[in-house]
Amino acid sequence: MQVAVAGGTGVVGNHVVAKLRNAGHQPVILARSHGVDLTTGVGLGEKVSGCDAVIDVVNIVTTRRKAAVNFFSRTTSNLLEAARSNKIRHMITLSIVSSEEVDFGYYFGKRTQEGLLRSGGVPWTLLRATQFFEFPQPLLDNRSPVVLMPRMLCRPVAAQDVAEQLVEHVTRTPSGRTRDLAGPEQLNMVDMARRxxxxxxxxxLVVPLSLPGEVGRAMSGGGLLPRGDYAQGRRTFSDYLATLGRSTGQ
Known part of the structure; x- marks a missing residue:
């Protein structure tokens, strides 16, 4: 099958592209570096022509509600329009566990994305996952010797496990919201960053940061943890650290 991957050069997108190829599918990367601007739709229609499905893992790094809502409104609307025009049979979208419950700025964007997906006129599957093992990395990459890391209690998951779940849905019937995906361990983001x-x-020096109000209490008190029946990734955070150690020669 020919599968378009929106955000195919990102953390999860790279794994999705690799796993599609390993499964015998033909990935089509939708990203600026491949001639597609998802926020404007430039280059999108011709790229998805002939595709059987779209996997949407596009992302923006922001904590601001307005920026997140604007970004996901534009990218999701453009993807849905291209999918309808090209009679694509399946839209598979990645979102975040508890995005509808925690009023964090970025999560409002994911709510917007999910709402558009549900009403977009294209058969769909929605996978919500917890935070990735890589979550602390952008803050650690800052040159400052002091890193402010939010207090977050979570069940972090490997990006590879998320990619595997998304790719498995390519050959399945669109199923609406599927089971949430979380990692096998409950961890604190501050400890993850230090490790x-x-x-x-x-x-x-990783300094814990408590976000104010209900958002901070939800993040530190388990509001980001999966509830009810959910799928569990098989890779542990220790597996991820071992991979990091090999790549850095530690």
Whole structure:
């Protein structure tokens, strides 16, 4: 099958593209570096022509509600329009566990994305996943010796496990919202950041940051944890750290 991957150069997107190829599918990467601007739709129609499905893992790094809502409104609307025009049979979208319950700025964008998907006129599957193992990395990459890391209690999941779940849906019937996906361990984001820094040999002072109000209490108190029946990734955070250690020679 020919499968378009929106955000195919990102953390999850790279794994999705690789796993599609390993499964014998033909991935079509939708990203600026491949001639497609998802926020304007430029280059999108011709790229998805002939595709059987779309996997949407496009992302923006922001904590601001307005920026997140604007980004996901534009990218999702453009993807849905291209999918309808090209009679694509399946739209598979990645979102976040508890995005409808925690009023964090970025999550409002994901709510907008999910709403558009549901009403977009294209058969769909929605997979919500918890935070990735890589979540602390952008903050650790800052040159400052002091890193403010939000207090977050979560069940982080491997990006590879998320990609596997998304790719499995390519050959399945669109199923609406599917089971949430979470990692096998309950961890604190501050501790995760410190462990990553040690493995990478970075001299960073990781300082816990409590976000204000209901959002901060939800993040630190388990509001981001999956509820009810959910699928569990097989890779552990220790597996991820071992991979980091090999890549950095530690």
């Amino acid at each position: 990553i820094a040690r493995v990478q040999g970075r001299h960073r």
